[in-house]
Amino acid sequence: MKIAVLGTGMVGNALGTKLVELGHEVTMGSRRANNEKALQWAKPLGARARSATFADATTFGEIVFNCTGGAHSMEALETVGPEPLRGKILIDVSNPLQQADDGSMIMAFCNTDSLGERIQKAFPSTRVVKGLNTVNCEVMVNPSLVPGDHNLFICGNDAPAKKEVIDHLSAWFGWKPENIIDLGDITAARGTEMMMPLWMRLFQGVIGHPHFNYHIIRGR
Amino acid sequence: MKIAVLGTGMVGNALGTKLVELGHEVTMGSRRANNEKALQWAKPLGARARSATFADATTFGEIVFNCTGGAHSMEALETVGPEPLRGKILIDVSNPLQQADDGSMIMAFCNTDSLGERIQKAFPSTRVVKGLNTVNCEVMVNPSLVPGDHNLFICGNDAPAKKEVIDHLSAWFGWKPENIIDLGDITAARGTEMMMPLWMRLFQGVIGHPHFNYHIIRGR
Numbered sequence: 001m002k003i004a005v006l007g008t009g010m011v012g013n014a015l016g017t018k019l020v021e022l023g024h025e026v027t028m029g030s031r032r033a034n035n036e037k038a039l040q041w042a043k044p045l046g047a048r049a050r051s052a053t054f055a056d057a058t059t060f061g062e063i064v065f066n067c068t069g070g071a072h073s074m075e076a077l078e079t080v081g082p083e084p085l086r087g088k089i090l091i092d093v094s095n096p097l098q099q100a101d102d103g104s105m106i107m108a109f110c111n112t113d114s115l116g117e118r119i120q121k122a123f124p125s126t127r128v129v130k131g132l133n134t135v136n137c138e139v140m141v142n143p144s145l146v147p148g149d150h151n152l153f154i155c156g157n158d159a160p161a162k163k164e165v166i167d168h169l170s171a172w173f174g175w176k177p178e179n180i181i182d183l184g185d186i187t188a189a190r191g192t193e194m195m196m197p198l199w200m201r202l203f204q205g206v207i208g209h210p211h212f213n214y215h216i217i218r219g220r
Numbered sequence: 221m222k223i224a225v226l227g228t229g230m231v232g233n234a235l236g237t238k239l240v241e242l243g244h245e246v247t248m249g250s251r252r253a254n255n256e257k258a259l260q261w262a263k264p265l266g267a268r269a270r271s272a273t274f275a276d277a278t279t280f281g282e283i284v285f286n287c288t289g290g291a292h293s294m295e296a297l298e299t300v301g302p303e304p305l306r307g308k309i310l311i312d313v314s315n316p317l318q319q320a321d322d323g324s325m326i327m328a329f330c331n332t333d334s335l336g337e338r339i340q341k342a343f344p345s346t347r348v349v350k351g352l353n354t355v356n357c358e359v360m361v362n363p364s365l366v367p368g369d370h371n372l373f374i375c376g377n378d379a380p381a382k383k384e385v386i387d388h389l390s391a392w393f394g395w396k397p398e399n400i401i402d403l404g405d406i407t408a409a410r411g412t413e414m415m416m417p418l419w420m421r422l423f424q425g426v427i428g429h430p431h432f433n434y435h436i437i438r439g440r
Contacts, residue, residue, distance in 0.1 A: 100332065104407075107331050110414070112320065139439070146439035153418070183421045187324075191418035194330070198373070198411035201403045202436065211439035216422065219359070219366035219431035 004029055004061025006054055006076060008037040011093055012067035014137035020045045022172055029057030031079070058084040063091070063168070070094035070115050070193075071108040077119060085126040089161045092116050092189070093132045093140070095196050105200060107193065116189025120157060127161035129154055130189040131169070131180075134199065136210035141173045143213075150213035152180045155188035181216065224249055224281025226274055226296060228257040231313055232287035234357035240265045242392055249277030251299070278304040283311070283388070290314035290335050290413075291328035297339060305346040309381045312336050312409070313352045313360070315416050325420060327413065336409025340377065347381035349374055350409040351389070351400075354419065356430035361393045363433075370433035372400045375408035401436065 005016040006029040016026045027050045028038040038051035050060075058064055058080045068076040073094050077085075096108040096115045109115075116130035131154035132140045139145050152175055156162050162182055169175040183191065195214075203210050225236040226249040236246045247270045248258040258271035270280075278284055278300045288296040293314050297305075316328040316335045329335075336350035351374035352360045359365050372395055376382050382402055389395040403411065415434075423430050 110331055111327050111417075146437050148437060150437045181422075181426055183418075184425045188417075188421050188425075191421050194414040194417055197331075197408075197414055198403075201408050201411050202401075205404045205408075206401055207436075207438055213437055213439075215435040215437050216427075217366050217368060217370045217433055217435050218427055219433075 001025070002060055002062045003027075004057040004064040005067055006030075006057060006064065007067035007069070007094070008035055008041065009067065009069065011137040011140070012065070013041055014141055015065055015067060015093070016041060016049065017045065018141035019172065020049045024048065025060075026050070027052050027057040027060045029054040031076070053079070055080045055084055058088075061088070063089045066090055066092045066094055066119065068094060070096035071098040073115055074118055074122065077122065082123055082125060085123050087125060087127070089127045089129060089164060090119065090123070091132065091165060092119055092128055092130045095133050095193050097196060105196075107196065110190060110194050112190075114187070114189035114193050116155065116186050116193070120186045127156070127158040128186060129156040129158070129161050129165045130186060130192060131155075131165060134192050134195050135213050136203075139211055139213060143173065143175050143179075145211045146213045148215070149176070149179055150215040153183050153188075153192045154180060155183040155186055155192070157185050221245070222280055222282045223247075224277040224284040225287055226250075226277060226284065227287035227289070227314070228255055228261065229287065229289065231357040231360075232285070233261055234361055235285055235287060235313070236261060236269065237265065238361035239392065240269045244268065245280075246270070247272050247277040247280045249274040251296070273299070275300045275304055278308075281308070283309045286310055286312045286314050286339065288314055290316035291318040293335055294338055294342065297342065302343055302345060305343050307345060307347070309347045309349060309384060310339065310343070311352065311385060312339055312348055312350045315353050315413050317416060325416075327416065330410060330414050332410075334407070334409035334413050336375065336406045336413070340406045347376070347378040348406060349376040349378070349381050349385045350406060350412060351375075351385060354412050354415050355433050356423075359431055359433060363393065363395050365431045366433045368435070369396070369399055370435040373403050373408075373412045374400060375403040375406055375412070377405050
């Protein structure tokens with residue numbers, strides 16, 4: 001499959017590398033086609049890994065992962081415009097985190113809005129599915145780093161798109177479909193993005209590494 | 221033990237009833253001493269259950285549960301003032317939820333602030349411990365409603381107070397101490413309060429009942 005991975009950070013790297021290893025053709029998008037980090041990412045991976053602008057990468061991809069910094073994703077996607085995204089599934093992996101004046105990480109926006117909603121609103125002809133944003137990028141592509149059953153949350157307005165994403169996450173990365181919880185429409189992205197402050201406390205203050213996840217246990 | 225439970229809603233009812241059943245003396249606090257809901261709660265429980273104003277209930281309690289509606293907790297606690305709360309542990313169970321214009325439930329404040337922090341700031345001589353606010357009130361007092369291991373999150377600035385709260389939650393309600401995760405200082409309340417939007421989606425849209433909880437699974 002031809003896949004666009006927008007963003008050159010840890011998340012884009014982990015997803016892009018795994019997808020190339022699986023045999024897909026992956027173009028990493030960034031502001032400039034000759035972005036040094038994207039070129040460095042592509043080099044050891046061979047001909048299936050390429051670097052391009054956000055717009056050209058998106059045009060190339062049959063499916064698009066948004067892994068840009070969440071507080072600046074809208075600016076990145078504006079450089080793409082609606083046409084390259086029309087009709088495509090965009091999996092929004094990003095969280096709109098920003099550094100507060102005191103150095104702590106806070107959400108750039110939340111509660112009555114979310115990045116998933118902003119993207120869907122700005123690109124109504126794109127099939128936005130929010131997902132993967134509640135786990136570390138190494139866990140995204142290798143859920144067995146966390147033992148046993150644990151959950152992913154997805155949401156979006158397009159039910160067939162969500163079904164397709166669940167199939168991909170299962171086939172590509174090994175997530176069990178029954179462990180992927182569909183929260184409903186894209187406004188549920190508020191809930192999953194707002195898990196970040198707890199996630200960061202668990203990561204930094206309690207567990208000390210990012211290989212953990214939530215398992216929703218149901219009672220009677 | 222003499223315990224104050226502030227608030228006459230579902231949460232105050234569930235905690236108050238369980239604590240009376242355990243043999244404690246519980247005074248339920250509300251705006252007026254003769255609050256109808258508090259009187260109805262107390263009536264079948266016998267002499268150990270009483271009703272009083274927020275201030276009188278707090279004066280009575282050796283430990284205080286804040287179960288008032290989170291968006292209005294500060295107003296309730298202002299009617300108490302600092303003296304009845306001085307040196308006491310206050311377990312803040314509330315989430316600052318309010319109804320948005322479109323009917324959905326949102327946080328009254330979050331991200332750069334939390335109810336736990338507001339209470340600690342307004343009552344610096346009180347030992348505020350945020351906790352129990354991530355589970356339904358029936359699960360709070362009976363964690364076995366959800367099978368196996370699952371977690372509570374607590375936070376606060378006073379380490380001995382958190383230790384004492386862990387002991388109480390274990391002895392009174394049956395929470396295993398190893399399943400109670402200390403997230404650090406009171407600013408971590410942002411993280412646990414911000415889990416409410418996900419919790420509500422799981423409750424209303426996915427699971428359909430409130431007897432579920434998060435289990436944090438740690439990998440390597």
